[in-house]
Amino acid sequence: MxxxxxxxxxxxxxxxxxxxxxxxxxxxxxxxxxxxxxxxxxxxxxxxxxxxxxxxxxxxxxxxxxxxxxxxxxxxxxxxxxxxxxxxxxxxxxxxxxxxxxxxxxxxxxxxxxxxxxxxxxxxxxxxxxxxxxxxxxxxxxxxxxxxxxxxxxxxxxxxxxxxxxxxxxxxxxxxxxxxxxxxxxxxxxxxxxxxxxxxxxxxxxxxxxxxxxxxxxLSSTRLRAEGADVYMTVDVAPWEAALGQSIQVRTLDGSCVQVNLPKNAKNGQQLRLKDKGIPNKTPGHLYLVLNIVNPPAQSAEEQQAYQAFAEAFQQFKPRQP
CATH class of the missing domain: 2.60.260.20 (Urease metallochaperone UreE, N-terminal domain)
Known part of the structure; x- marks a missing residue:
């Protein structure tokens, strides 16, 4: 054989x-x-x-x-x-x-x-x-x-x-x-x-x-994939945009830009659905924005001081269980 x-x-x-x-x-x-x-x-x-x-x-x-x-x-x-x-x-x-x-x-x-x-x-x-x-x-x-x-x-x-x-x-x-x-x-x-x-x-x-x-x-990646007519796209957001529920601009795959209002205290990995913004099939799919909260680096003295003030403002916040 x-x-x-x-x-x-x-x-x-x-x-x-x-x-x-x-x-x-x-x-x-x-x-x-x-x-x-x-x-x-x-x-x-x-x-x-x-x-x-x-x-x-x-x-x-x-x-x-x-x-x-x-x-x-x-x-x-x-x-x-x-x-x-x-x-x-x-x-x-x-x-x-x-x-x-x-x-x-x-x-x-x-x-x-x-x-x-x-x-x-x-x-x-x-x-x-x-x-x-x-x-x-x-x-x-x-x-x-x-x-x-x-x-x-x-x-x-x-x-x-x-x-x-x-x-x-x-x-x-x-x-x-x-x-x-x-x-x-x-x-x-x-x-x-x-x-x-x-x-x-x-x-x-x-x-x-x-x-x-x-x-x-x-073709799919860790930031972009399709499931049927639905599309999942990762979008980077700043911590204050997520916490305050600010409006951000997102460029979709058809080349247009849309304004998206984030919910207050949005979480990392949270999905926001944009109805009928997925693949424009006979029955259009939805576009799901997957939020990725990105922390800016603290390089200058001013940036480090800003993080220190942030830490002092949230002294009651415990990210880890004792």
Whole structure:
């Protein structure tokens, strides 16, 4: 059997689908040949793709786990007659040597997910379909990309490059690089999909191409993240602004500025909801301001004296229990 797919992804056999997806995205960022500095990035990326394609498909995973438990009865996964999938060693060879074309990512990470059910049942199924002369529509395929959260408010047109599993004229599986121009409309919620008609796997015997579905995810940080159509943004405030309930100006992600009245004695981490100021979806989300109280440094003598006066004014305040 080829490399253990769980080891390729750094996971145990009881890993959840969410853990599988996170591991895949992490490795895709590390090894994609257009961005990676690793010497064997192309090969490692192909290994990661094949491992994820297998383990994220329930039927393939079941078959693969059975083969792990009974190694004496099988060769490389997918290479035996009567089994779905494909020969992973052949997949690696045909996927190699295709980097070097520098794509314009324009803020995108070239992250692609599992496409349909891999190669649609493998080489034997493809040859059967070709011999039958009956037209077959190509499989729909799926990709996942990450973009800046600001795009949810403005929309954007960007170029992305994907590696698409397909068949050549001889019915052999290979990886095709495809660069597409994608229009992302404003108002998409995190996790929503864009459908690109007939950009999926090629049809057989004159059948139409499948569609390509691109799932949009917004980049997040400790200060900014999206949940569906809601947006959480950390806002720094001074201690006196929080204590006195002063009005502060906040620049939102659509570029506008809003005046926000803080409640008196606002606490660190407290959330203030700005209704319908989140992602402008058909049902608009809300913008939640997460307050972060920032204490100014006491560097000059005057600043230190001000802190001393503050301490004297609040002698009864005990931040720690005795």
């Amino acid at each position: 080829a490399k253990n797919y769980y080891e390729v992804l750094g996971l145990s056999r009881d890993a959840s689908p969410d853990q599988l997806k996170k591991a895949y995205r992490k490795l895709a960022r590390k090894y994609h040949p257009d961005v990676s500095k690793e010497a064997d990035a192309e090969t490692r990326m192909q290994e990661v793709n094949v491992a994820y394609d297998t383990l994220s498909n329930a039927e393939k995973k079941k078959e693969y786990d059975f083969q792990l438990d009974h190694p004496e009865g099988f060769g490389s996964f997918g290479g035996q007659s009567g089994h779905s999938g494909f020969d992973d060693a052949q997949f690696y060879r045909r996927g190699a040597g295709q980097s070097g074309q520098q794509a314009d990512f324009s803020g995108f990470e070239d992250l692609f997910g599992r496409f349909g059910s891999g190669f649609g049942g493998g080489h034997s199924q493809y040859q059967h379909d070709r011999r039958s002369k009956q037209p077959y529509k190509g499989e729909d395929q799926h990709a996942s990309i990450e973009v800046e959260l600001e795009i949810a408010y403005t929309g954007a047109t960007q170029n992305i490059t994907l590696q698409i599993p397909t068949f050549n004229a001889y019915g052999e599986p290979e990886v095709q690089r495809k660069t597409l121009q994608v229009k992302i409309p404003k108002g998409l919620k995190d996790g929503q999909q864009i459908r690109l008609s007939q950009q999926g796997q090629s049809g057989i015997n004159g059948g139409g191409n499948g569609d390509l579905y691109i799932e949009i995810h917004y």
